[in-house]
Amino acid sequence: MPQAILHDYYRSSASYRVRIALNIKGVEYERRPVNLLEGQQQSDEYRALNPQGFVPMLEIDGHRLVQSLAIINYLDLRFPTPPLIPTPAAERAHVVAMAMMVACDIHPLNNLRVLKYLKNELGHSQEEVDAWYAHWISEGLPALETFAAPRAGTFLFGDAPTAADVCLVPQLFNARRFNVPLDGYPTLVRADENANRLEAFAAAHPDRQEVPQ
Template identity: 75%
Template sequence: MNRPVLHDYFRSSASYRVRIALNLKGVEYDSHPVSLIDGAQRSDAYRALNPQGFVPMLEIDGHRLTQSLSIIVYLDQLFPEPRLIPADPADGAHVRAMAMSIACDVHPLNNLRVLKYLKGTLGHDQPTVDEWYRHWICEGLGPLEAMAAPRAGAFLFGDEPTLADVCLVPQLYNARRFDVPLDLYPTLVRADAAARALPAFTAAHPDHFAPRETQP
């Protein structure tokens, strides 16, 4: 298999998830930055590869895979260890539900294109846009805390990281960027800390992929 290529953006939550999953699976890859700020995702060249014009896209084994959860499921099937989705059907459904509560319910309302539309096209000021962001994160984190707490261990489900943790860490990274209070979510905060202590999560952090001009 040729070395995979990940088309991503350093602060993209969806890209961050895939970087974590690749690291957990021990898959070495090349990173191809796609600047969402500069609009590179809308270029003819990129849309020829990915008609949606989103990141991430993973080129692997002759395939061009899109949508972060679909990519991670592919990786979990191709590289079974460590397993990110439990084999037991009920446990797997529980982990997927937690992951999807972030990836499908919270994140789409707060991604860059939505925030730019709110501020640019609809004319909202930055404090209003920031409040939108915080509102929808809290709307999602409260139910997720209740879902996770009964079956959590060191991580959101048990004592090994799963797809749910892969989605949680990027979301809490963004929550902290927007000064969202996290005191009401002790299970999530504990799982996030346990995950971020692992090398696979640390190596995927946006700071390691930031363009030089954005670095401190």
């Protein structure tokens, strides 16, 4: 029996993060895909479970957990080995800051509901929506590169993956989908390449998930 149930969408960045974290922690889980393109996240059935109507949502230990960073924090406390967030205060702040640069600064501006609003309600063309997406990635990654480089190793912080890498990998997947050049971010690209060599990251990739019908 799985230890957890993950409600997610295969190409959702936030869901991708949680799949990686679950894999790193060795937590068995059942995926229950929620088709964002079809609006299943807004259904009465799903909102009865998660009033915010977002993915991911993780059912574990009798709890329904939402928000990817909160879920990752829960998993790190519940299953402490291997750690995703360091214990020393300054190191913890550094790793959490890098995770938040992606999860709080870049990603929300490019969330599907924002892109749909730009196109449908505000009448922007697909070309304009794609340009919006690429702009906010290109604005956010330089700061992350500069912030990470002095303390990076094999990964964004040292030589073991942290929550920062868990957030980075889905973001660079999206950057490549929208043809955002990554040549100027050697630290980020190196960490991404090393992370994707690990099965915990590779198994979470959207291409290896069931696509909702």
